[in-house]
Amino acid sequence: MRVGLFITCVNDTLYPDTGRAVVTLLERLGVEVGFPEAQSCCGQPQFNTGYRSETEPLVRRYAEAFAGYDHIVTPSGSCAAMVRDHHPGFAVPGAADAARRTLELTEFLVDVLGVTDVGAYYPHTVTYHPTCHGLRALGLGDRPRRLLERVRGLELVELPGAEECCGFGGTFAVKNAAVSTSMGRDKARAVVSTGASAVCTVDNSCLMHIGGVLRRAGSPVRPVHLAEILASTGESAGATGHGTGTRGAIR
Secondary structure (H helix, E strand, O other), X not given: OEEEEOOOHHHHHOOHHHHHHHHHHHHHOOOEEEOOOOOOOOOHHHHHOOOHHHHHHHHXXXXXXXXXXXXXXXXXXXXXXXXXXXXXXXXXXXXXXXXXXXXXXXXXXXXXXXXXXXXXXXXXXXXXXXXXXXHHHOOOOXXXXXXXXXXXXXXXXXXXXXXXXXXXXXXXXXXXXXXXXXXXXXXXXXXXXXXXXXXXXXXXXXXXXXXXXXXXXXXXXXXXXXXXXXXXXXXXXXXXXXXXXOOOOOO
């Protein structure tokens, strides 16, 4: 099985450790992972802002870059949803086929590889935020939770109001900054209330938003992508430097 890693813009520029974690995890599970350097943005910012003609070259680039891979795996529910829901609507050769082969990481692990225990060890208390695209667009359901529940040493605690949006929403955070910030504070307060030492999602864009609020409030709760938890083993898990969760106020 040959898999192409779609890293996404956010991970490539801001969170490269997530991409490395995906490769570490998949190779540990016996998957051959390729990284086509021709890949670029999925076009979501342009498409959501109404620039359809500017999106089309990116759709074409995606289809061409990932031609020949059995599956295309991405550590982003948001970008996976963009590809699956909207790329087939463009008159681009191969776009629909590439969209069909595109899977968010937890879908690939659970549905294609048929695994929930990936041999991970992460001795920390974690709360999980189901992101909007993963929850509503992709319908990830309990896949992320099933994977987290099989991680040795990990204590999973419920997040109050888990299905409420964190307020990021891509360009929404720019166009509606005040509303976005207020929603982010609500989510951060819920995270802190759990007493967890880490908050986990399948999208680093949401983690960036939640983590920014937590950091400004001086909270030690660490945002961490699900892939990084699943890639952790006995040798690497102790190097995370997590503190104890806090119930401090988020203003």
